[in-house]
Amino acid sequence: MRGRLAWTLASAAAIVVIAAALGLLANAVSGAGISLVATRAPPGRAIELNEARGLLEGDAARFIDARPYDDFLAGHIAGAVSVPLAERAGKLDQLRRELPRTQPLVVYCDGGDCGSASELSAWLAGNGWRDVRVLVDGYPVWAAAGFPIARGEGP
Amino acid sequence: MSAGRGIARRFSDPRLTLALRLAAGVLLVYASYDKLLDPQPFADAVDDYRILPLALVNLTAVVLPWVELVAGLCLIAGLGTPGAGLVTAVLAAVYTGALSSALLRGLEIGCGCFAAGAGDPLTWSDLWLRLALFAAGVQIAVAARVIDWPLAALSGPARRRRRAADPTPGA
Numbered sequence: 001m002r003g004r005l006a007w008t009l010a011s012a013a014a015i016v017v018i019a020a021a022l023g024l025l026a027n028a029v030s031g032a033g034i035s036l037v038a039t040r041a042p043p044g045r046a047i048e049l050n051e052a053r054g055l056l057e058g059d060a061a062r063f064i065d066a067r068p069y070d071d072f073l074a075g076h077i078a079g080a081v082s083v084p085l086a087e088r089a090g091k092l093d094q095l096r097r098e099l100p101r102t103q104p105l106v107v108y109c110d111g112g113d114c115g116s117a118s119e120l121s122a123w124l125a126g127n128g129w130r131d132v133r134v135l136v137d138g139y140p141v142w143a144a145a146g147f148p149i150a151r152g153e154g155p
Numbered sequence: 156m157s158a159g160r161g162i163a164r165r166f167s168d169p170r171l172t173l174a175l176r177l178a179a180g181v182l183l184v185y186a187s188y189d190k191l192l193d194p195q196p197f198a199d200a201v202d203d204y205r206i207l208p209l210a211l212v213n214l215t216a217v218v219l220p221w222v223e224l225v226a227g228l229c230l231i232a233g234l235g236t237p238g239a240g241l242v243t244a245v246l247a248a249v250y251t252g253a254l255s256s257a258l259l260r261g262l263e264i265g266c267g268c269f270a271a272g273a274g275d276p277l278t279w280s281d282l283w284l285r286l287a288l289f290a291a292g293v294q295i296a297v298a299a300r301v302i303d304w305p306l307a308a309l310s311g312p313a314r315r316r317r318r319a320a321d322p323t324p325g326a
Contacts, residue, residue, distance in 0.1 A: 011235030011236075019224065023222075026191065032192065034195050100199065128199060
C-alpha cells in the first residue's frame with residue numbers, strides 16, 4: 001500500500017516536471033512563445049500627440065475612442081475602435097475577442113478637460129489590458145494637426 | 156460488510172478504470188491542444204480570473220496545458236497511470252475552485268477551459284465536467300495499475316504472463 005502511494009506520488013511529480021520542462025522549452029522555441037513574467041504599466045499615463053502618431057503609423061497601438069458614438073461617426077482617429085464610456089460594459093466581450101491583453105492601447109476623448117478617456121483607461125486596465133495610455137490633447141487637436149482621421153462606422 | 160466489499164469491487168473494476176482513463180485522457184489532450192499552440196490568449200483567460208498575481212500568470216499559461224497533455228497521454232497509454240490520475244484530480248479540483256470563485260464574485264469572463272480565447276461566458280453548468288473529471292481522477296489514482304493496458308501488453312513476456320493470470324478487460 002505504501003509502495004503504491006510512493007509510486008503514485010513519484011509518477012505524478014514526474015508528469016508535472018516533464019510537462020513543465022516541455023512547456024518552457026516549447027515556449028522558448030515557438031514563434032507564439034510569451035514572456036514568462038507578465039508586466040502591467042500603470043494606467044492613465046499620458047501620451048503626447050507626436051508620440052501617439054508614431055504608434056499609429058508604426059501599427060504599434062490600437063486607438064480607443066471614448067466619446068459618444070455620434071461623435072465617433074462624425075470623425076475619429078483612423079483605425080480607432082469606438083467604446084463610448086457609457087456603453088463600455090456591453091463592449092467588453094467584443095474587446096476581449098479582438099484585442100490581446102498585451103496590445104498597447106491609446107484612449108482619447110475630446111481633449112484635456114474630458115474625463116472619459118482617463119476613466120475608460122482605468123476600466124480597460126482593470127479588465128486586464130496591460131498598457132493603456134491617454135492621449136491628453138484628444139481628438140480636436142489631433143484633427144487640427146492634420147493627422148490621419150476617418151469618418152463613419154468603420155475604423 | 157459484504158455490501159461494502161461489493162461497492163469497493165465495483166469502484167475498482169478494471170473496465171471502469173479503463174473507460175475513465177480513456178475518457179479523461181482524450182478530454183485532457185483535447186483541452187490542451189489550442190492552449191499550448193497559442194499561450195497568450197490562455198494567459199489572458201487566466202488573468203481574467205484575478206486569482207494569481209500577474210507575475211505568475213504567464214508561467215501558469217505556459218506550463219498548465221503541457222501538464223494536461225502529458226497527463227492525458229499517460230492516461231491513454233497506461234504509463235504511470237495512478238500518478239496521471241492524481242494529476243487529473245488535482246487539476247480538476249483547481250479548475251473547480253477557480254470557476255466557483257469567479258462565479259461567486261460575479262465575474263463575467265470566459266471559461267478558458269478548451270479554446271485558447273475566453274470563449275462563451277462562464278456559467279455554473281461549466282462545473283459539472285470538472286467535478287466528473289475530479290471523480291475520474293480519484294478512481295484512476297486509486298484503482299489503476301502503474302503500467303496498465305495498452306502499454307502493459309507491450310512490455311515483455313513476464314508482464315504478459317502476469318496479465319494472463321489476472322486479465323485486464325480490453326487487454
